[in-house]
Amino acid sequence: MPEGPELHLTCLFINRTCKDQIFSGKILRNPIHKCPDIDWDEPQYTISAESKGKEFMLHLNTVLDDMNGGKNKKSQKLHLEPAPSLKKTLSIRFTFGMSGRFDFTPENECPKHSHLRFITKSEPKMSLSFVDYRRFGKWFVGGQWSPDRGPCVIGEFESFVENIVNNMDNPSFNKPICEVLLNQKFFNGIGNYLRAEILLRCKVPPFEKANNILRLNEFKEETSDIKAEIKNSTTKQAKAAKNGGKHSAESLMNDVKLERNTSNQQDYKTKSVIEKLTPQAQELLKLCHTVPIEVVNLGSTKYALADMYAEDQEDGSLSFNTWLQCYYQPGMKNLVDHNKRTIWFSGPAGPLVP
Incomplete structure (x- = not known):
């Protein structure tokens, strides 16, 4: 397909x-x-x-x-x-x-x-x-793209990531990741062989729950070294003296924590969209872009698309079947998902196996 x-x-x-x-x-x-x-x-x-x-x-x-x-x-x-x-x-x-x-x-x-x-x-x-x-x-x-399809994983990577981040609470992400990858509302361009290659490379079980993989980084309150910061902060000490000792060490700690968390939130807002995701989520979404690009590079030097599938490449370049690492490859496992589509994989299948 x-x-x-x-x-x-x-x-x-x-x-x-x-x-x-x-x-x-x-x-x-x-x-x-x-x-x-x-x-x-x-x-x-x-x-x-x-x-x-x-x-x-x-x-x-x-x-x-x-x-x-x-x-x-x-x-x-x-x-x-x-x-x-x-x-x-x-x-x-x-x-x-x-x-x-x-x-x-x-x-x-x-x-x-x-x-x-x-x-x-x-x-x-x-x-x-x-x-x-x-x-x-x-x-x-008509010149309009379908409204029920998301940004292209090849040509609109930033919009693609933003669409995922903005819809993290969508019920679709309660399904296995292998099935969500075929949802064109979010992964426009990903099909059966691409999902297998992507999940193999990022070592994600195909039937792991999608929102266990695609997660945002949480705010982490920085509590380490707060006491040392209070001790070394003459500004905070002066503030405590000015208020007649009303600010206890505990309240000063809360002040510092508040400032730290406010700073963290400001830094979070200025990050690129993909940096707001966990490292595992970042890797998966990047592969949704780079793996299709690899296929484009395979075929871009050929006259016609059919030439990419030839077993013997006259120019010595890699053929499509040689490029595949997972899909229909010897030694790989396969299961039928909830939508009756076969997924190829290596390692554990994950908890949401049909």
Whole structure:
């Protein structure tokens, strides 16, 4: 199933492949697919892409011929940025389901399970095709990301962490950490193989309660050396003398503790969001970002996403299956979670095993 890295790599592939391409005509839909036709029939347009977690967006933008109307082909140019009043745009949001991908092929060589096709204008005609043999992938016209998905773990790391911190009391975090990692409201882009690799690296049992792992640092009242601080503080001694001894050693200790705690709270507020979490929580959330980035780096030098999965890498780089340490790897254990998804792991399973 495509996860955040695969959609990010698809974005890179389309932006690289379609950079100098002009598309034309209708968007062709396979009639067997349940998603609707898309109302678009423009003589010339460009395509660009962006991704956010497990969602993907294509942006279509019309382009215009030069003012000569195309009569002089030698001097004919394309305005890639027409005046706003003339420009027509369309955004299409995709989810990839279990097997969605994009291919760029000659028009007469489109893959069998192509469900949406964008055809180039020039000869030989090429097709950018949304391919999905299981047909769980969907598309939606409009430029808005789903409101029920959180920030992307790859491209919006700070917002991702902040979203976790702001929702620590959400009932979702009472569930096993392996199940919470698949909740796209908080971990947008994490899927089955990524959760296994992340939990292995931070040595967290998959069925440990999530809010036992994702915790904020507590305020700690600093009581050590307070007596010494009172003894060495002439200011506090002078204050005690001025008030006729009304401030006892005990009350002075309380004054210092209050000042210390106030200072601690001020320091806490100025910390970065992730520093407010326990070291274990910090490590897990950082891995939610760095592990997907490793996959992106694996595939970023390949022409197409499929090349990353080849066993023999011609350039000598690591293949995806060699990179995996946990998911479907020999010697690893596996269990089915409460959502009927298989989790691969090493070591103890944790207390919330189904």
